[in-house]
Amino acid sequence: MKTITTTKACTKQLLDKLQENISWAQMEVKSHSISIVKGWLTNDRFFIKGEPIPRSRTSPSKALDSGTAQTLKTLNRWNNSGWKYFKSSMYSISTVKMNWTVGRQHCRKSEADLVVINSKEEMIFVHGLISNLGAWLGLTDTENEGVWKWVDGKELTTSYWMKGQPNNGGRNGNDDCGVIVFGKAVLQSWNDNQCNYLSYVICEKSVA
Structure with missing residues (x-):
């Protein structure tokens, strides 16, 4: 019985942590900051190699507001034209x-x-x-x-x-x-x- 109770407690902690992470991610998505886009671009080494800008792990076309989504499209277009991304x-x-x-x-x-x-x-x-x-x-x-x-x-x-x-x-x-x-x-x-x-x-x- 003690083992079951402990397992339930651990499971609840994991679920609470997951919900906390989801809430944080949702707040980030709602933000209009370019930092969201930079987060989805993962790291600057992509652009030294000239690789395409990676897609969002959470389908940015659905999660982003129209302004930020347009910014991401613009970055993709520039990158496909030979431009490389670093910081801002x-x-x-x-x-x-x-x-x-x-x-x-x-x-x-x-x-x-x-x-x-x-x-x-x-x-x-x-x-x-x-x-x-x-x-x-x-x-x-x-x-x-x-x-x-x-x-x-x-x-x-x-x-x-x-x-x-x-x-x-x-x-x-x-x-x-x-x-x-x-x-x-x-x-x-x-x-x-x-x-x-x-x-x-x-x-x-x-x-x-």
Whole structure:
């Protein structure tokens, strides 16, 4: 009799815990936050490999409100077009080389801009996208030599320059655009280069 009572008590505890988890999940589904979508996208490694955005384990088309469901559809469409997801942004690397100015125009055609690095984790992710000669950053000191700014107008605070960089091209004195160099250590891979130099382009657009 004692064994049966104990078993019933354990079963009740498990059911209570299950109900608690279901209630929590329901509250999350009702939220309009993009974090729901990011939760269903599981992890960022999917997008480094360029795999399709995974479907929800609980059929998001039925569980999500129309606004969030549309966001998920948009992410799927971008991913199928070659964009990669990380945190709250989508990224795309060009298949042809272009100078910094043309590269920025290229990004803007997709309602994006040249990539802005906000964290070490983002730097590691973006570095995984580059190949061959590297890719342009949305970083320049064209306005004021030595004062590096991102294309969103913010001044550079955390950097990942190669040793001895930026040096403004030494004697040339005309290296005003930032680029990620392929084959260098991830956190020491930036170089300043002439803006008319041809390189691949990484575009970034926010989905938050």
